[in-house]
Amino acid sequence: MTPVILADLDDTIFTTLKSYPDRDPKTLQRVTTAKNGNHSYMCSHRQALLAWLSSGATLLPVTARSLDAFNRVHLDSFREGAIVSNGAMILAPDGSEDLAWSEAIAKKCEKAAATLARAIEELEKAPINIRIHQHMHKGIMLGMTVKSNDETQLGVDLNLRTAEKLFKESFQFSDVQVHRNGNNLAFVPGGVSKKSAVQYLLSIREDLQNRPTVGAGDSLADLPFMELCSMMLVPNNTQNSKKLFS
Structure with a gap:
């Protein structure tokens, strides 16, 4: 036990x-x-x-x-x-x-793929100092992480808050969840x-x-x-x- x-x-x-x-x-x-x-x-x-x-x-x-x-x-x-x-x-x-788990998850990730792709386009065009890490496995995007290139507290707060606000305003009813912790803004497919x-x-x-x-x-x-x-x-x-x- x-x-x-x-x-x-x-x-x-x-x-x-x-x-x-x-x-x-x-x-x-x-x-x-x-x-x-x-x-x-x-x-x-x-x-x-x-x-x-x-x-x-x-x-x-x-x-x-x-x-x-x-x-x-x-x-x-x-x-x-x-x-x-x-x-x-x-x-x-x-x-x-x-x-078996990966197969079930792949279906959820496929539903979120278009949203994530559009989010990357929007974030890359925005005037914010960030880098984007796409988490790929067997050609499927399992999610992505956005980090501030300016790693001072002020820079992290400004860049990630702006990125999160931009995403939520552009994708109000999204099939992607967003979680922030420190210098990590995670975008995770729904489900x-x-x-x-x-x-x-x-x-x-x-x-x-x-x-x-x-x-x-x-x-x-x-x-x-x-x-x-x-x-x-x-x-x-x-x-x-x-x-x-x-």
Whole structure:
């Protein structure tokens, strides 16, 4: 009756150097490789927490990271499968893709494809300093992420707030959901979510059933899947902790 821990990764298990402004990176454990050089790290406290979470429990990542970005996480704690791309893909313990789930998700992504393509056109024409990452898998766009190139707090707020406002005004009845957390503005096809992926995974894997579950996450977008669980873990100084204690 050991627990199943369903954990977000970025800003929950590890974080970028923004959380360690006065620390020499050499004193931290680098745990990811980012294509833009903005790697993620763990301090000794986070390392100890991860070791504790993965000891005597089944630890499953539930992350917005694409498959490519997840494969650039250099930790050996995740051996029981994973949910990636905001719930668009489910991986078995051997790393193989759950094809039945992917087929169902592909239909939802196809419905949102035209909206996402038009949104990219509108955002690229707009006078805002952003970059757009499209999350593709087998020719299907599973979603996209918009980030501010100006990573100061003022720049992030201005650019992402403008991008989100532009999208919502242009696509009022959209088949795409928008979630913002820090310098990440995620565009997710309707019907795709971490919550639905967690529900499906717990229903098909007998080894996970009838066990206590713990949901861990920093973002408001994580709360729906966390609410499925027996208990929650919320990192301090995050969207979720501010919601709880503000």
